[in-house]
Amino acid sequence: LEQAAQHRPGEVPLYMSFDIDRPVINVTSGPAPDSPGRDMTMASFDRTSGEPVPGHDGFDIMEFLLQLHTDMFLGLPGMLFLGAMGLLLIIAIVSGVVLYAPFMRKLEFGALRTRRAKRIKWLDYHNLLGIVTVAWLTVVGLTGVVNSLADPITTTWRTQALADLTAGYQGDTVPTPAEMASLDEAVKQAVEAAPDMTLQFVAFPGGDWSTNYHYAIFLHGNTPLTSHITTPVLIDARTGEFAGMREMPWYNKALALSGPLHFGDYGGLPLKILWFVLDLFTIVVLVTGLYLWWVRRRNNNAGGA
DSSP states (O other), rough: HHHHHHHHHTTTTEEEOOOOOSSSEEEEEETTTTGGGGGGGEEETTTTTEEEEEEOOOOOOOHHHHHHHTTTTSSSSHHOOOOOOOHHHHHHHHHHHHHHHGGGGGTTTTTOTTOOOOOHHHHHHHHHHHHHHHHHHHHHHHHHHHHHHHHHHHIIIIIIIIIIHGGGTOOOOOOGGGGGOOOOHHHHHHHHHHHSSEEEEEEESTTSSSSSSEEEEEEEOOHHHHHHHEEEEEEEEEOOOOOEOOOOOOHHHHHHHHHHHHOSSSSHHHHHHHHHHHHHHHHHHHHHHHHHHHHHHHHHHHOOO
């Protein structure tokens, strides 16, 4: 933490996370405890030597695409817009299934009438790939909607689930780094409170994932499922006293599970490859759907003329 403060003088620590597959600590800092994401800076340090770990230089295409997919660089309005698009996707899926059911009574499942007119051929491809991907696309759409509500969910958790912990602090200010108790001791208390869990990250006072008065030390389980569900231990940032350990409410758990499911992070590389293939199928469904709509609209206009 001292190394991070020297690396970014004048900034305050916001988060500290711990890599699972390498001995590296990541410290996120910003000009103020409530700094928006665009003003945050992350620096990585070797846990054994304290030396800085070189970061990625230049333009990061994956980071750009992730941000574009998350909020289109518009913050909460962008996230809510994408969430609304997710709801429209669910409606489109439901309406597609409703239309598909009577249509397939006339044909065998998977039938492709490749010798018929071009529109009929693409209609069959559209229907086949659509029904094959319907369950996956529904899951991706629903989890995308949940992910788009991340900020409101986090705010609700802070203001409601942690309300009793902040009741006695009215009027107190967010402690400065110099006023904070030992982080090492705080982490030690958290680990002792949940010895069967693994340390994931620390949220400093004043940020979205803590209160204005506590270290929030997040730990996760060790199974493929529980590794995505965190439990916070709150330590008074000024006194270092143990304040409480809180299980996340259901809406936070839904958010925690929806992210990995949306991006295919549960099963390693094989699941990512499957997600990639299903993404390609979905693109074909989208393109053929637009093509069929355009052909029908053109024919209707021609008939009206």
